[in-house]
Amino acid sequence: MTERLLVALAQLDPTVGDVTGNLARARRARADAAALGADLVLLPELFLAGYPPEDLVLKPSFQAACMAATAELAEDTTDGGPAVLIGSPWKTETGLYNAVALLDQGRIASLRFKADLPNYGVFDEKRVFTPGDLAGPIAFRGLRVGTPICEDIWGADPVECIAETGGDILLVPNGSPYRRGVMDERFAVAVARVKESGLPLVYLNQVGGQDELVFDGASFVLDADGAMVRQMKAFREDMALQAFVKRDGRWAPEPGDLTVIEEGLAADYAACVLGLRDYVDKNRFPGVVLGLSGGIDSAIVAAMAVDALGPERVHAVMLPYRYTSSASLEDAAACATALGIRYDTVPIAEPVEGFVAALSPMFAGTDPGITEENLQSRARGVILMAISNKFGAMVVTTGNKSEMSVGYATLYGDMNGGYNPIKDLYKTEVYALARWRNQNRPAGSLGPSGEVIPTRIITKAPTAELRENQTDQDSLPPYDVLDDILECLVEKEMALADILAKGHDEATVKRIERLLYIAEYKRRQAAPGVKITAKNFGRDRRYPITNGFRDPGRKIEVPEAPVPVKPMTDVVDF
Incomplete structure (x- = not known):
């Protein structure tokens, strides 16, 4: 039987x-x-x-x-x-x-x-x-x-x-x-x-x-x-x-x-979508709002949000300033149209110039620079949070792991938000996922098929557009170089000597290591986001903010020492 x-x-x-x-x-x-x-x-x-x-x-x-x-x-x-x-x-x-x-x-x-x-x-x-x-x-x-x-x-x-x-x-x-x-x-x-x-x-x-x-x-x-x-x-x-x-x-x-x-890119994308969907739904948000800049990061996050929640629950806002190019305006609008989401434009000139005017007595005699650039980002952050407060949608932030690693992000500006689905994806991986999504409609997706991220967004040089003719590579090495160095430092915890042995420039590696360490205070204040890699920022990698260590870039000789011997428990004390 x-x-x-x-x-x-x-x-x-x-x-x-x-x-x-x-x-x-x-x-x-x-x-x-x-x-x-x-x-x-x-x-x-x-x-x-x-x-x-x-x-x-x-x-x-x-x-x-x-x-x-x-x-x-x-x-x-x-x-x-x-x-x-x-x-x-x-x-x-x-x-x-x-x-x-x-x-x-x-x-x-x-x-x-x-x-x-x-x-x-x-x-x-x-x-x-x-x-x-x-x-x-x-x-x-x-x-x-x-x-x-x-x-x-x-x-x-x-x-x-x-x-x-x-x-x-x-x-x-x-x-x-x-x-x-x-x-x-x-x-x-x-x-x-x-x-x-x-x-x-x-x-x-x-x-x-x-x-x-x-x-x-x-x-x-x-x-x-x-x-x-x-x-x-x-x-x-x-x-x-x-x-x-x-x-x-x-x-x-x-x-x-x-x-x-799902495997490979399909699995990474599915994880990002599921993490965002459950965070929004389990915390009972009616939907999400994000700044759509015409760049690759906000475009892939918009696509993920639509795939997770449906187009009716996603609100995109373009926040242009004098440095925003016509190409960015066109690309953001095209992306919103392809995804079928609500798209509004809120110029930021008035609030930015109001901040500048208010601060001008204190800033008199100084040259404009990063401070003024960050005011643009912070004005955008304030506006997005105001929209969230008024209508209840959660702000989705869009910084990738490359930017968060080296501090290429503005506290209380583009870092504002409740959740970040691409927080654990390097910039090169964001590009790969964008190309993949244009060729694939994931199982269970609530978004459309076909090209949802305009090709020009994927092919143009990345830029924060905070000053004239700015590109990310003005202050960072090419992303394929940067991401390889960061993976060595973050996921693999490699010594600088071993990273240099891969052929990377010593000055570049040491600079990136320094930026990684000093940006820890920013990451502590960043929104949560989906874990994808073996070592994400937050739950996995827990480094001190106050940190005086820097790898010298050479092999450190470890002294030999005697192996500790367990104390005998049967010794009689005379």
């Missing part, structure tokens, strides 16, 4: 802190799973709290709300429908845990606590949670289910414990955020655990945006040989019914759909 278990994989988008809403989503998922005939519903890590809850999870009333919601959902299972495996914080006398609960037959049938708490990059779980002990599988309807939680499969011990104590399958709830290359890393880690344990594995990941993090979903199922038998969608909610069948004493997953998921 063949035994069979049907597991509904609910790849959903929770909201951090919305316990009532997340409980309602779990109930809807269970109802959908029941209609499919499922025996069990699997939901992502800490689903009832939302992930990551950060220090919110330290609030006793929040802990109590999550645990009460778990009990409410458990009561639902008296109806004879599917059991539920769901993540929630769990407080006991011994600590606060990242838990997964099995809810069945009207009760909380079992709990397992996350053992391996990540404490690197964007993760701070050791700050808020207590590590659980290694635990064996949960008995459920004729089989033994192992439930390692996310980081628990990135090392061997938790899965080894499950295998050695009779586990049959691995159901792994995850809150794993997107960054380039992470999908391949997850797959490699999961295959390693399958090969070591001989157990089939379900990797169920959260989807959706949470502040700077975007969770890409892309859940999958592996058989006991490590072969992928199901691939779920990326960057979108999804539900799949996964069958497990017992033959010859072993449980095996039946083959399912292998969805083609």
